[in-house]
Amino acid sequence: MFPFESGHVRLGRRYFPSSPSRSAEAGRAAILNVSLVPLSAAKRDDSRVVLVSPRLRMPAPIRLRELIRTIRTARTQAEEREMIQKECAAIRSSFREEDNTYRCRNVAKLLYMHMLGYPAHFGQLECLKLIASQKFTDKRIGYLGAMLLLDERQDVHLLMTNCIKNDLNHSTQYVQGLALCTLGCMGSSEMCRDLAGEVEKLLKTSNSYLRKKAALCAVHVIRKVPELMEMFLPATKNLLSEKNHGVLHTSVVLLTEMCERSPDMLSHFRKLVPQLVRILKNLIMSGYSPEHDVSGISDPFLQVRILRLLRILGKGDDDSSEAMNDILAQVATNTETSKNVGNAILYETVLTIMDIKSESGLRVLAINILGRFLLNNDKNIRYVALTSLLKTVQTDHNAVQRHRSTIVDCLKDLDVSIKRSATQSVSGENICEFVLCIYSHQ
């Protein structure tokens, strides 16, 4: 069950234990007593053999939780700033000590402070060291730090390229996943150029976890270096024959990106329309499949994505538009509208119908669906209906007129967003009619 309408997550207070955990105790004990050096001769006469001797060392850096707890006790901004500065100083000296054990912890704290708005740039190199570490825990925080703190304007980020390259070829899929994720989020053009080959290789792997990430990474690479788009063309050949919905979803995103960027790609991919129609049909007809089900509808996110791609492929092309007429009519009439997911699909269908060369019956159906949306109780639905009416009013002037009075009602709505949308729907040509309409309503 997918409780959309309830909308409420049980967010309430939870008691947080204040005593340090056992593992924290063990951690602290280890710091102070690492050396097991025998004591001096004088002490050896003592009958109690003391196994370890305390050695003067800096206290262990506190854990992230401790820091958060401490900061939350601050009562003023100034107090918080003071605590943070103190901790920053401790972290800086810990970084200087080149301590591998606590680097992970320190960077985690730094990221927290960064979120609160305090400068954290001195941790950038440390993130790189973490990425280069062999441990998964270190890599995870290191890559997160890289995504949050680094960007292509600093030269430091180029040092990551080699690490990412190694990690893209790692034996553990999760490490490969981390590398793909980071490259896909903040890879610069140089990095993308260097590593595009690796991404392309991973796009052809049979591991669906990696394949879906590689697809989105490829989108990022194409955005940064559009000339590399050709390189990914062969790999897209059998992307749509995947069973895994995650891979399908990201593949459709990749195809959409390629089609939007290049008219050649667009005409090349038009041949995929039958396959897309088939996938969409399976989603609608498949019946209940619990793993993709959202409020009784099979994978609405994927349906919306496919509809969007169909829109791009069908625009201005008679054959493709004809091939998708049936399925669009099916989706428009069969989708459940009682939940938000159904409406998202319907909305996308309407936009597609309006954009492609659909037959007139279908267009009328689409406008009527929009009209129904305008009367919906849900404000969100009314808002999206108005924004799409705005787009269609240029092409289907007459059909929109039928819903004139409803639009006028929306003008009176108290919601600012809806009012703005309704005002925009009133285009230059028919503004006189609308004004007359408003006067006649008063």
Added chain:
Amino acid sequence: MIKAILIFNNHGKPRLSKFYEHYTEDMEQQIIRETFHLVSKRDENVCNFLEGGLLIGGSDNKLIYRHYATLYFVFCVDSSESELGILDLIQVFVETLDKCFENVCELDLIFHMDKVHNILAEMVMGGMVLETNMNEIITQVDAQNKMEKSEAGIAGAPARAVSAVKNMNLPEIPRNINIGDISIKVPNLPSFK
């Protein structure tokens, strides 16, 4: 494309901020403040969409938000994303957090910021939606957490061993054991190094 994902509480304190486009640190904080300012003014029964503020790109961008108890979840998106779809995505995100943290509350997000980032990384990548199936996301997050735990297990062993030895109460080792006629010389054990 999703430009930014922000979670902040009713007073504007950030609980998670992830930007998929580059902004300077100052800009990021300004965006958080401005977004909070815009979103907190909204009434409960209005729609969940807002035009983006001046800082986050103007008219092409929208703020899509949902308010759960003490937290606002705000996604800043451009026109290539379906507004209703993003609303559903926010719901999936919150439900995933709920499953991962068991009755999630604001304190969970406060103390486990890195875990929330990890979960989000399995859902949205580079500003694009990666995975929307809740069970799939949770499986992957759990597997990675297991990997971390097993590493901590191996790495934590020496520390635990040292403290165990330290706490052990070893009796004095006698040098000579004399039981009547038999005299056993206990060899000199090498000192602990």
